[in-house]
Amino acid sequence: MIKVKGLTKDYGARRAINNLTFDAEQGEIVGFLGPNGAGKTTTMRILSGYMPPTDGEAVVAGFDVVTDSIEVRRRVGYMPETVPLYRDMSVYDFLKFMADLRHLPNAEDRIDETLELVAMTDRADGYIGNLSKGMKQRIGLAQALLHRPEVLILDEPTIGLDPGQVVEVRELIKEIGKERTVLLSTHILSEAQNICDRVLIINKGKIVTEDTPENLQARLVGAERVILRIRGEQDDLPLLLKKVKGVEDVEPRSDGSVEFAFAPGRDVRPEVARALIKEGYDLLEMRLVGLSLEEIFLELTGSEGKGN
Amino acid sequence: MRNIWIIAKKEYDHYFASLIAYAVAFTILLVLGIIFGVNLWYYTNNAFQSSGTIPDSSSVTGAFVFLLVFFVPALTMHLVSDENRLGTLELLLTAPLRDHELIVGKWLGGFLFIFTLVVITLVYPVVIDNFVQPGIDWSMVLTSYLGVLLVTSAFLGLGVGISAMFSNQIATMFVTFTLFVFLWWLVGFPANLAPVGADVFRYLDMSTHFYDTLNQGVIQLGDLVYFLSLTALGLFIGTTAIEIRRWR
Structure with missing residues (x-):
């Protein structure tokens, strides 16, 4: 047509x-x-x-x-x-x-x-x-x-x-x-x-x-990303997360939560939760964020796309 | 042909849907009515004296074309420029419609509107005809009316052509008006002064093509060619302006 x-x-x-x-x-x-x-x-x-x-x-x-x-x-x-x-x-x-x-x-x-x-x-x-x-x-x-x-x-x-x-x-x-x-x-x-x-x-x-x-x-989805939030001090959290097998790319976020990634098909969330509880943290939120089409778009169109 | 008619009909209806039509019609008919009334009074007064002249309607048609210099720019300014400003030109240019059909349709819409006014003013010669024995010279009247239509045609052609070049109505109106003043008055001045090319200036002067011949009941091929070629030139400019817009 x-x-x-x-x-x-x-x-x-x-x-x-x-x-x-x-x-x-x-x-x-x-x-x-x-x-x-x-x-x-x-x-x-x-x-x-x-x-x-x-x-x-x-x-x-x-x-x-x-x-x-x-x-x-x-x-x-x-x-x-x-x-x-x-x-x-x-x-x-x-x-x-x-x-x-x-x-x-x-x-x-x-x-x-x-x-x-x-x-x-x-x-x-x-x-x-x-x-x-x-x-x-x-x-x-x-x-x-x-x-x-x-x-x-x-x-x-x-x-x-x-x-x-x-x-x-x-x-x-x-x-x-x-x-x-x-x-x-x-x-x-x-x-x-x-x-x-x-x-x-x-x-x-x-x-x-x-x-x-x-x-x-x-x-484009190379990895799944998770946002994690606990009650109180979060300073030690990245260190703790890095000890859990399969957790990659740990990054503290500006709003106090922590973001990390894991390889597709290897969901590490249960292990992370267990590790947190064991160390005595209060787990408030653990949310999976799939790569959005926005991110795909930015990745595909390169830096010029980000301006828009 | 059908497309031209569809565009023309829309423009004709638009004049009456907006207040432009009534404002223009009111002003033109009022002025012409006053001129006609004064003339009629003058003729009747003179008729009782030996110096009485034969009444005709050339003063009405003469005033009509004079008013066109001022009113046609107001009638053509929006024709294409407004479509361009509103973006509706994009709808028309993606409809199965050729560029010249659009331009000619716009011209025809304006022409039919003024034609309507012209038909209304035919009442004046009819009135005179009833007062005079053995009646007035209708061939002269109709020739002067043909002259009005030819002037209308040329003015509208040029007006549509200019309208297609702009997207601003006010700019369109001023450019159109300036051109008309130039063609109607200014270009004639050098004709009597210039040592060379006086004939060229005289030929370009639009008012002589009307007042000296058509309005006196004389049809000359040169005048017809003049008005029709100005019309064609305006429509050609309009069509070209649309085509340039596409290629740009």
Whole structure:
């Protein structure tokens, strides 16, 4: 559905994306993950027919984005990052306008169906300017879905939404992604983990890595880490922990607790607990912290990623 | 063609949904109404004297185009620049719509709005026609109205073209207005002074193409070419500005 080969885009002297190659199949939700300025929006704008690339090629829904731009745009639903909408139009009039531009034969029915899909039927006559951010986001999604596109491109679809709305929009995207190709960008790692079948990590215009969220996590988890807290003085704790077999990398934390690691599959927590009790400490907390996708991300994108 | 119409219809509706349409229509029709009333009084007074002139509506059409110099910048300033500022241009540029269809549609929306006003002002010659025996020269009236539409077309074309280059409405309005003042008045001044190239300045002067010919009931090919090429130039600039925006 989406085939991208050697895609490059320069803004003047600055290279926004550099030799990107990836593809996405039908029924697949692919997530673009990366810090701000990584080239996510640029890539999506090229794939949606907004701007041509400097070099390389992209085929979307069977058509080249440069030579058959109009055909691509007919088959793509695109929601830009800022969800631009006409504030002084009613929801219905706006969707009618977008439907007309796409020459939909049964526009009224499509609008009703789509409004139902994004749960906005009761606001059809309201002005867009009066809608909340989450509702505008849903209208942005509705205009992208009106023509039931083969490919859906969503730039930061959940940014600026409150947690309840985020869950709703994610569920909606998952539902849509069952039959269509969805390419979405995000800089929220849990989001990519949550809804995507495959994640492309992009930084400084290059794809750093590409895998399923589960594999990504598994690939990088070299060790499991534990945070430990006891009552009272903790000064001797690191010394004591180092005596327990299998405990590695002991580090006191600024909040008074101590962090340590153990090799995967060799859970040393029972031994640590026994050792602590035996020495007369009051054990308050012992918590396993898996390596988060955040840490994976930082590790993969290197020092540049940390700035964001 | 269908896409052009869809864009035009949206812009036309937008004028009436916002207050711009009513403000512009009110001001233009009020001024023209006053001018027409004064004229009618003047004609009727003169009619009882031997020096009476044949009444016509050229003073109304003449005042109409004069007002367009001031009102068209206000009508075109938002057309493309506001889409750019709000980001909605991204929606339009990713819809299956060609760049020139967008620009021509914007132009047509503005044109249909002013066309509506023009149709309303046709009431003035109709009134005169009822007062005069054996009636007024309709071919002259319609020629002067054709002139109004040609001036409208050129102004709107240039206005849309300039609007596509900016994302700020006020900047768009000032640039458009300055260009119109230049084309309407300033460019004509050197025509009488310059030792060489006087013909070029005279040809560029928009007001002569209207007042000296069309508003007198004379249709000349040169005038038609002038107005239509300015329209085409404006629409071309607009389309190019959109294309440059894409490539940038």
